[in-house]
Amino acid sequence: MQIISVSQIQRNLHQLDHFDIIEIVDKKRNQIKGYFLDSTYKPLIDELVHKKEQKDSNLLKIVGIVSGNQEVSRDSLRDERLAKYE
Amino acid sequence: MSSLFLDTNFFLDIFDASRDRHPKAKEVLEHFLHNNTALYTSSDIIATISYFLQKRLDIQSCVTTIDYIVQRVTVLTANNQDFIELNKNILELLKRDATLTIDYEDCMQLFLAHKYGVERLLTSDNRFCQRVVEEYSVEVVGLDGV
Numbered sequence: 001m002q003i004i005s006v007s008q009i010q011r012n013l014h015q016l017d018h019f020d021i022i023e024i025v026d027k028k029r030n031q032i033k034g035y036f037l038d039s040t041y042k043p044l045i046d047e048l049v050h051k052k053e054q055k056d057s058n059l060l061k062i063v064g065i066v067s068g069n070q071e072v073s074r075d076s077l078r079d080e081r082l083a084k085y086e
Numbered sequence: 087m088s089s090l091f092l093d094t095n096f097f098l099d100i101f102d103a104s105r106d107r108h109p110k111a112k113e114v115l116e117h118f119l120h121n122n123t124a125l126y127t128s129s130d131i132i133a134t135i136s137y138f139l140q141k142r143l144d145i146q147s148c149v150t151t152i153d154y155i156v157q158r159v160t161v162l163t164a165n166n167q168d169f170i171e172l173n174k175n176i177l178e179l180l181k182r183d184a185t186l187t188i189d190y191e192d193c194m195q196l197f198l199a200h201k202y203g204v205e206r207l208l209t210s211d212n213r214f215c216q217r218v219v220e221e222y223s224v225e226v227v228g229l230d231g232v
Contacts, residue, residue, distance in 0.1 A: 065147070069098070069105070074095050
């Protein structure tokens with residue numbers, strides 16, 4: 001896989017025309033900024049985005065699944081769990 | 087991408103619609119999902135909330151709920167070396183200030199968040215790792231501080 005820096009892209013955007021997958025790095029901070037994928041990968045990206053949206057949507061399903069536990073706290077749960085072993 | 091570690095109380099506030107902090111917790115969760123925030127928690131916290139859920143839901147619903155969480159929230163676990171390092175840190179802190187109140191479990195959550203480069207830790211506990219937090223790179227925030 002080819003690796004190019006943010007400044008290289010800024011200097012010449014056409015560099016993105018010659019590769020299908022590129023790792024884009026921030027050389028100053030020594031960080032991977034992300035990946036550039038050619039548009040031929042769109043079906044794969046769509047699938048990835050769909051999976052991610054599904055995970056977000058599933059996480060929201062945990063909202064309000066129980067009721068009437070206003071007094072429960074992390075500490076009270078710890079005590080309750082420990083009491084099992086008494 | 088910003089990152090956030092979720093404490094037990096946040097999950098309790100999210101689960102239970104009758105809790106005072108539920109509306110705010112829901113708003114905060116939606117905000118983080120919308121902003122593509124990387125979410126983290128620990129295996130200890132998953133164990134605690136599964137205990138809470140199992141007391142209130144059937145096992146099927148409990149498993150489904152935990153499944154929904156771990157699909158999106160990365161679960162961090164401490165290894166032997168982490169405990170050794172944490173113990174060393176705590177003893178060092180106590181050497182400097184013997185009056186320091188330490189909650190070992192909280193310190194481990196903070197340690198894990200720090201180790202994995204998580205930027206912020208969300209808790210509704212105002213006393214969470216007081217003074218210890220200064221030793222780590224993680225910012226501890228409450229629901230109103232998000």
